[in-house]
Amino acid sequence: MTISRNARLALAALMGVGLSFIYIPLSVVVINSFNASRTFSWPPTHFTTEWWSKALTNTGVREAIKWSVLAGLSATLIALVLGTVLAFAVSRYQFFGREVISLLVVLPISLPGIVTGIALNNAFTKQLGMSTGLLTVIIGHATFCIVVVYNNAIARLRRMGTSLQEASMDLGANGITTFRLVTLPNLASALFAGGLLAFGLSFDEIVVTTFTAGPGIQTLPIWIFNNLFRPNQAPIVNVVAATLVVFSIIPIYLSQRLSQDSTSGGRF
Amino acid sequence: MIDSLATTMHKKPRLRLFALLTAPVLWLVVAYLGALATLLVTAFFTIDSFTGNVIQEFNLGNFQDMFTDAAYKNVVLRTLGIAIAVTLICSVLAIPMAFYMAKIAKPRSQKVLVALVLTPLWASYLVKIYAWRSMLEPGNGVIDWLLGPIGISSPGFGGPAIIIGLSYLWLPYMILPIYAGLERLPNNLLDASGDLGAHNWYTFRKVILPLIFPSLVAGSMFTFSLSLGDYITAQIIGGKLQMLGNVVYQNFSINLPFAATIATIPVTIMAIYLWLVRRTGALASM
Amino acid sequence: MHKKRLFSQIAAASAAVLILAGCGSSSDSASSGVPKVDMMKELGAGEGQVNIVAWAGYVENGSTDPNVDWVTGFEKETGCKVNVKNGATSDDMVALMKTGEYDVVSASGDASLRLIYGGDVAPVNTDLIPNYADIFDNLKMQQWNSVDGVAYGVPHGRGANLLAYRTDIVKPAPTSWGSVFDANSPYKGKITAYDSPIYLADAALYLMKTKPELGIKYPYALDQTQFDAAVELLKAQKPLIGEYWGDYLKHVASLKSGGTVLGTTWQVNINLAKGEGTKVEGIKPAEGSTGWSDTWMISSKAKNPNCAYLWINHIASPAANAGVAEWFGEAPSNAKSCDLTADKNHCATFHAADDAYWEDVYYWNTPTEECLDGRTDVKCIPYAEWVKAWSSLRNS
Secondary structure, three states: OOOOHHHHHHHHHHHHHHHHHHHHHHHHHHHHOOEOOOOOOOOOOOEOOHHHHHHHHOHHHHHHHHHHHHHHHHHHHHHHHHHHHHHHHHHHOOOOOHHHHHHHHHHHHHOOHHHHHHHHHHHHHHHOOOOOOHHHHHHHHHHHHHHHHHHHHHHHHHHHOOHHHHHHHHOOOOHHHHHHHHHHHHHHHHHHHHHHHHHHHHHHOOHHHHHHOOOOOOOHHHHHHHHOOOOOOHHHHHHHHHHHHHHOHHHHHHHHHHOOOOOOOOOO | OHHHHHHHHHHOHHHHHHHHHHHHHHHHHHHHHHHHHHHHHHOOOEEOOOOOOEEOOOOOHHHHHHHHOHHHHHHHHHHHHHHHHHHHHHHHHHHHHHHHHHHHOOHHHHHHHHHHHHHHHHOOHHHHHHHHHHHHOOOOOHHHHHHHHHOOOOOOOOHHHHHHHHHHHHHHHHHHHHHHHHHHOOHHHHHHHHHOOOOHHHHHHHHHHHHHHHHHHHHHHHHHHHHHHOOHHHHHHOOOOOOHHHHHHHHHHHOHHHHHHHHHHHHHHHHHHHHHHHHOOHHHHO | OHHHHHHHHHHHHHHHHHHHHHOOOOOOOOOOOOOOOOOOOOOOOOOOEEEEEEOOOOOOEOOOOOOOEOOHHHHHHHOOEEEEEEOOOHHHHHHHHHOOOOOEEEEOHHHHHHHHHOOOEEOOOHHHOHHHHHEOHHHOOOOOOEEOOEEOOEEEEEEEOEEEEEOOOOOOOOOOOHHHHOOOOOOOOOEEEEOOHHHHHHHHHHHHHHOHHHOOOOOOOOOHHHHHHHHHHHHHHHHHEEEEEOOHHHHHHHHHHOOOOEEEEOHHHHHHHHHOOOOEEEEOOOOOEEEEEEEEEEEOOOOOHHHHHHHHHHHOOHHHHHHHHHHHHOEEOEHHHHHOOOOOOHHHHOOOOOHHHHHHEEEOOOOOOOOOOOOOOOOOOOHHHHHHHHHHHHHO
């Protein structure tokens, strides 16, 4: 199939249209963070950097970021452990329930968030008598983060095969040393990519968090939701959003560089 | 000590497997699936009409109410319709973009393009929807300002707004799997097709589309499931329109059993979807 | 073969899970009388924080408007950090209180009785609340905040639901609720209504005044015929509605942008919109309106009961009560706050002591099967049915 010049141009144009579709609303957010009108009348008549300086000193934002990072890191850690361990089990062994497990691991992310949210809330508060708080948020997030790590780990494990492992053991290393010195280094970049994606998912999650966070916990998305329409706080929300977009380029670039595979996990 | 542990593990593969599986299985099966099942069991209970406390007597009242009231049928159909529309729109937008990225762009630009497509995923979901509220504001929104001069006006808040907003949100989730799928597609297949006399559109229909079908399905799982349960978008740009998620959200507060009843619908739909999807091998390409 | 294996695995998993799910669910059973909940006997040391469920605008700590703050002083004085969750509707509040995670709630009459009978709130020991003595007498020990002579809360303030309209867009100025029910309204698509089942009472109120043949005496006591008429009215209204509002800030933003030009509102929304430069006014129409008389109540499962009592005493104090009443736009409950409001006419404007004004304001109440207007020959529609009908209406 030779792609004619016209087709190339057409596709390039479509790509351009697509990218504008994606970035125009985001630009509106960034522009509004400089909009002097508190209720973002459009088009902006005056610009100001007042919101940016206010955002830096706003305690609500800082608290929210703290909670989000805390929850995100903990959930990612749990997901890394559980996802990797599960990937090992599914890729290297045959056992009763193997197919169910691989279906099961996808479930938390394929069921609508609100179902997961109310199920977890009901379980925590009514069945277990716990009160919602940071722990319940972490449990909720870890549950749907497992699949992300699992997918990356299992793709890498399948590509790696067992030959390196076997060679290492033939040469005298025991299972644990082999894991430490042979398997883990090869797995590392896939785990990093998975962990990054998991953290991103957790950081931006609002639905499950709404149902699992207690009164004192305001993760960043919850803070944004509560302040979205407040005249004094809404401009700060825009600043936070603009910052998130700009800063997110870093982890994306990192994950691109580290995984030789395409960003979705496996290349064959 | 570590040595003897390692030796024991090596000699007993079943023990190894058990050690590996315990934690995740406990988490997923007992904790998550258990929570889900408990919720679904609640669907068979009712609440005391005055105090709102749950009465644990098994009965089908909720299901009866749900199936007989036309309003709920409407919500389900409306939500399904929105989910399907969003999936179609995302597919139509994603395929040319992914094709350009995978087959036409130079390798260096490829990386940049992928990064550009991924970046919005990190911009908060809420902010993106709020941005669309500014865009769609009837009269003084961005769309009216940009496109007003050429005669196109904003659809305002409501069904079309929800579809636009959701398509916008889930587009990257559709682009990525298709991109991955197209990357895996060897170029010589396309060349061969051309050599055999097929023109571009034919090659697309008969060669490319079938081969990226699993990726399309993988992407559609995201767009479909995410749209099915969404309630925040409807709240912010949906005007007075309600989706399934809204009904669950409202009833969660005051009538958990009924909320659970309504929740069985998206769960059932997604379970069937997952089942059908398994056969196309899409799960592997997620 | 493959399928069979998967089926058996799923069957095994499902069986295990269902068994687990079946055992170990606990919940309260329905009670016919008021559940026995202990009243606190004496005040101890503050616990360091208090979790409050409140109407928007009731618990202001300066973050909405730097000059509006009656929380920071309280926090400094008592060491009780205030965490507030805004409830959009009474249903929201009942649900939040049921979780047991909050200590205090500002409940309207359509929530308070449900909370009392559900065992979610405790009787209040008014001896522990010095400011209780200054509360207007005709707010204390009412049908919605006390049972059998036992007080379940401290009255907060009262207000009417108003008809908001954009003075620069809606001309001539409306005088009747009919303007939001008018099928030929020129403002179709820009009208709003409150997003809660209790709004059915507004429909009932309108019918009460315009269709006396239906025989409605009290908007919260509706028999089947009257109820159906109210539902029909709301169904007819739906095409006129642009957005149903629950989030007061989204509502204010809508008023400001002109997406909403007419509809039910609270005074606080009018004040906020005016502060943003919007030309908007609120009136109590000719038919009267629904309203609310709120009560601060303490959770039966309060984790911070001492701070809870301290908060209630604080918010009922003349200074704080005056602050809220002015910010929110309502009549205060503490008689002494009338001297402390910045606007000396506030109490007069809001009819704090004017009983005549409240004659045609029907405070939110909880409809029960036993007709609240005293009729014994018919059964009235209980609140659970209101919820169902509202849900049906909203989703159709």
